[in-house]
Amino acid sequence: MKGTLIVLEGIDGSGKETQSALLEKKLRQEKREVMHVSFPDYDSPSSSLVKMYLKGDFGRDPSDVNPYAASLFYAVDRFASYRMKWKSFYEKGGIIIADRYTTSNMVHQMTKYEDVEKREEFLSWLEKTEYEELELPRPDLVILLDIPLSVSEGLVKKRALQGGSMDIHEQHLDYLKKCCGAYQELVDRYGWKRISCTRDGKLRSIEAIGIDVAQAAAAVMK
Numbered sequence: 001m002k003g004t005l006i007v008l009e010g011i012d013g014s015g016k017e018t019q020s021a022l023l024e025k026k027l028r029q030e031k032r033e034v035m036h037v038s039f040p041d042y043d044s045p046s047s048s049l050v051k052m053y054l055k056g057d058f059g060r061d062p063s064d065v066n067p068y069a070a071s072l073f074y075a076v077d078r079f080a081s082y083r084m085k086w087k088s089f090y091e092k093g094g095i096i097i098a099d100r101y102t103t104s105n106m107v108h109q110m111t112k113y114e115d116v117e118k119r120e121e122f123l124s125w126l127e128k129t130e131y132e133e134l135e136l137p138r139p140d141l142v143i144l145l146d147i148p149l150s151v152s153e154g155l156v157k158k159r160a161l162q163g164g165s166m167d168i169h170e171q172h173l174d175y176l177k178k179c180c181g182a183y184q185e186l187v188d189r190y191g192w193k194r195i196s197c198t199r200d201g202k203l204r205s206i207e208a209i210g211i212d213v214a215q216a217a218a219a220v221m222k
């Protein structure tokens with residue numbers, strides 16, 4: 001029996017980690033079999049090339065690494081996580097909550113192309129590589145935590161001041177703007193569930209957003 005894969009998506013600082021932890025807690029309280037994974041899998045050696053890329057070892061600008069090369073770094077990391085950590089749990093019917101997935105890669109790497117045909121070619125290649133060749137499961141639900149860049153930027157900066165560092169994506173506002181646009185494009189195209197994190201321009205509370213996330217998840221759980 002196949003499990004359920006729920007993916008939390010959104011631009012950097014949109015609340016994915018916060019909301020995936022909250023959803024995991026709620027589902028555990030309901031005594032459901034649940035596991036929380038996140039990508040990149042920074043704790044695993046499989047993320048080494050991703051870390052080098054995000055640190056700027058291959059170039060300080062995201063566009064210094066072409067989308068296919070960058071995608072392979074992330075895809076290999078996902079493959080290792082799936083095979084080592086959650087394949088058997090998922091195949092027994094468990095619920096997986098993923099903080100980012102292949103869907104992040106679609107958005108972040110496709111923005112490196114302006115040309116529509118190149119973008120299409122890239123997206124087809126990515127889906128084939130990850131879901132067919134690497135046999136990673138397709139998500140049952142992708143939730144987009146929709147937040148204006150101006151708001152998420154503040155959250156990322158606040159977190160960096162508290163001791164975090166900013167990666168090469170976060171350091172390039174023009175790149176993040178393109179990612180925002182790409183999320184808006186793909187949310188409709190792929191039928192992702194959009195949850196607005198602001199109301200009247202103000203950030204909603206973690207709990208209020210959490211209620212919407214839990215409702216969306218309930219609709220796909222077996």
Ligand SMILES: Nc1ncnc2c1ncn2[C@@H]1O[C@H](COP(=O)(O)OP(=O)(O)OP(=O)(O)O)[C@@H](O)[C@H]1O
Nearest residue numbers: 011012013014015016017018155159203204205206
């Ligand atoms: N609704 C909210 N209200 C106030 N603060 C929030 C809210 N959601 C998240 N935060 C805070 O914003 C920061 C970013 O949140 P979080 O780490 O969950 O985002 P993320 O999408 O996982 O980020 P990244 O993709 O950069 O890892 C954290 O410090 C978190 O506590």
Ligand SMILES: Cc1cn([C@H]2C[C@H](O)[C@@H](COP(=O)(O)O)O2)c(=O)[nH]c1=O
Nearest residue numbers: 012039040074100101104105108109169
């Ligand atoms: C999983 C994944 C992520 N990315 C991008 C998205 C972010 O800019 C970084 C990861 O940073 P985080 O703050 O730790 O979430 O990498 C990507 O391009 N492709 C992927 O598959």
